[in-house]
Amino acid sequence: MIRHVAIIGAGLIGASWAALFLSKGLRVTVCDPSQTALDGLAPFITDAWADLAQLDAIAAAPPFDRLHVTRDIATACMGADMVQECGPDRIAIKRQIVAQIETTFAPDRIIASSTSSLMASDIQDGATHPGRILVAHPMNPPHLVPLVELVAGRATDPACIDTARGFYDSIGRVTVVVQKERVGHLANRLTSALYREAVSLVADGVATVADVDRAIAHGPGLRWAFMGPHLTYHLGGGAGGYRHYLDHLGPTQVARWADQTTPDLSPDLIETLVAGIEAATEGASTEDLARRRDAALVALARLKRDLGA
Amino acid sequence: MIRHVAIIGAGLIGASWAALFLSKGLRVTVCDPSQTALDGLAPFITDAWADLAQLDAIAAAPPFDRLHVTRDIATACMGADMVQECGPDRIAIKRQIVAQIETTFAPDRIIASSTSSLMASDIQDGATHPGRILVAHPMNPPHLVPLVELVAGRATDPACIDTARGFYDSIGRVTVVVQKERVGHLANRLTSALYREAVSLVADGVATVADVDRAIAHGPGLRWAFMGPHLTYHLGGGAGGYRHYLDHLGPTQVARWADQTTPDLSPDLIETLVAGIEAATEGASTEDLARRRDAALVALARLKRDLGA
Incomplete structure (x- = not known):
């Protein structure tokens, strides 16, 4: 049961995921090295909340008590049930992020990357627990466009695709499992x-x-x-x-x-x-x-x- | 002022144009060599009318007194202010249709072809008055999708493009003038x-x-x-x-x-x-x-x- 998601990266995609997850009753921890990016989260979520309130019966104001922020990846992942990775789309950075996640993140929990241009196989390469790494790619803005594309890498455990699908479906997303890794997914x-x-x-x-x-x-x-x-x-x-x-x-x-x-x-x-x-x-x-x-x-x-x- | 349109061809596109034109207060004459096709017009228009009534303040029932049908092209074009040509997309047939239109249709009035795959230049080739022939291509179904693409052929009088644009705009269409003839228009x-x-x-x-x-x-x-x-x-x-x-x-x-x-x-x-x-x-x-x-x-x-x- 996924109740607490760690989001790595507080850019447009990370912030939008955060708003969506909060609106679905989840606890959210967002991590970004930039304090400015973290400071922008609350205003972004407040704006998005007005739109989300038209789609779901949710509280009048965002539940900021369920939103945590940190500049440290290892801290962010402690206690999270899942990671939604939204860092820069460069493979060296993705692998660094994965290495930091793995220092504290329980090995039986999934790491879903929002990457639009990289492959799960490349991201999981060199990971300690590569089987739980997959791509879960949304369209911009994720809190309003329901599609989530799930793509397994060579080492991804098929059960993790099922878990991810169940999770995103449960929060009203429309999931598509892409059968082969290709540039740009689907x-x-x-x-x-x-x-x-x-x-x-x-x-x-x-x-x-x-x-x-x-x-x-x-x-x-x-x-x-x-x-x-x-x-x-x-x-x-x-x-x-x-x-x-x-x-x-x-x-x-x-x-x-x-x-x-x-x-x-x-x-x-x-x-x-x-x-x-x-x-x-x-x-x-x-x-x-x-x-x-x-x-x-x-x-x-x-x-x-x-x-x- | 275009008040009466002759539609050549009672297929899906011709029938849909007929419903639209009627809903905009125009008189419509539809010509098709097949009596079966002509017989299908009234049921099609009745169905379409229910949709059109949600978009415009129109009479409860289609004004069938303003709809005329004939199997003869020359008869259809007599007295019409404009021709919307919706025949089969084969160049030899289009040219035959144009020749028959020109036997009775006033030379200062436009002939707009709904063709999706042919060029105005080819259709107007050999016509007596090629300058008033142009492409006005809708998307299916024309009564519900507003786009109309206007394309001039080599011999098309630019004033006819303006006339066509004014006409389609006046009945709530969204017109785009395509600047060059290309396979498939835009x-x-x-x-x-x-x-x-x-x-x-x-x-x-x-x-x-x-x-x-x-x-x-x-x-x-x-x-x-x-x-x-x-x-x-x-x-x-x-x-x-x-x-x-x-x-x-x-x-x-x-x-x-x-x-x-x-x-x-x-x-x-x-x-x-x-x-x-x-x-x-x-x-x-x-x-x-x-x-x-x-x-x-x-x-x-x-x-x-x-x-x-």
Whole structure:
């Protein structure tokens, strides 16, 4: 039974996990070498709490008595039932963090890394108890986007994947167990694939940054909030379903794939993209935009719950 | 002023346009060589009307007195202010349809093709008045997904793009003018890019069809209902915005792009995909799933309107 989670790293992802875990009644210890980062936790959680309160019946104010902070990893892990690791995505740092965790953390408890770009196999390499190390990767912000991708490394004990799945499911997450270790796991491979073409279209002068984004948010993005690409095309096949779609329109997909290329993310292209997003956002601050995004995610979560979707 | 639209083709797209145009107070004439297709219009529109009534203050029943049907293209276009062409996506057929339209349709009025895979330049080739022919491509179903992509052919009069944009905007569509003719225009290039990886992940045994779709619908798809990939990564850069993201995390995108390949959509892979969607949909009929999709799109449209998103 996981009642107390140690979170290593108080960045955006660590802070968001902290808010979520607190809202689910867990005790949370957050560790970060930066006191400034630790000081930012309470304001972040207070903001997130207002959103979380729209999704769950929770206390009016965050239960800060169940939140502990420390700058020492070994201290953070003492007595914790699980570690959610959210340190910098560099393998040498991850291994150092694991070594420090293992000095005090009970060997039968899992260490779940939030890494988006590293592999569990590499992180567990050299660990004293590598079998309990796995990837549990959320999407930003974790307290509002339910997906958690679970990936085992070569040495991961399958029972730890089951334990992790049970834990995240129990706090309302949607878990997917990724069957093979790949760069970007699952969801970020999909977002990268979409992004490749989103950048190419701008690089090739087919559309502006603003128009590419408008096309998604008023077009296919609406469907993707409820169904993935496979189901979308299953319905694109009418009464004949996916087989009819693939037999008749599969070749149009192949033709489009053949026409797509990887853009060169050069300094010039980066300037074009940055200028494009400035034009698209019309002076709105990233803070305001993130607030609007979070409000939209909360409203969508409620809607999906009402629809059972 | 466009008050009367002739729709050529009574398939899914033509029928959906008809429902939308009627709900916006327009007169509609639908032409199809198949009487069966024409007979299916009224039931389709009646179903669609229930959804449209949740988005607009419209009469309780569809105004079938403003809907006309015919099997003859020339008859359909007489007196129409605009043609929405929704015939089969084969260039020889499109050109035949255009030739028949031009026998009775006033030369100063636009012909907008719903084609998803052909180019306006090819459709207008050989037309008597090619300047008024353009692509106005919707996403399925057009009465619930607001995006309309406008694309000019080589011979298209720019004023016709303006006229089309004004028309679709006036009936609540979100228009994007695509700057260059490309296979798949804009939105379907983006969906194809996502789909390429969605298929690859299944082909490579990284995830099941069901898990790929779950990852989208409970992960990045939630954000895409409100913002495109550029804005998403702008916010992924925190306070530093898109430039910070591209400078620091651009290389992780490049690494993922380098790791992605085009799957071979072989008969074996098609079997795997079809079996995967059968497992994912657990016996639900495409009709039921489409009904759930439409209910979700209606609810999302209302939510986005409330949020001003």
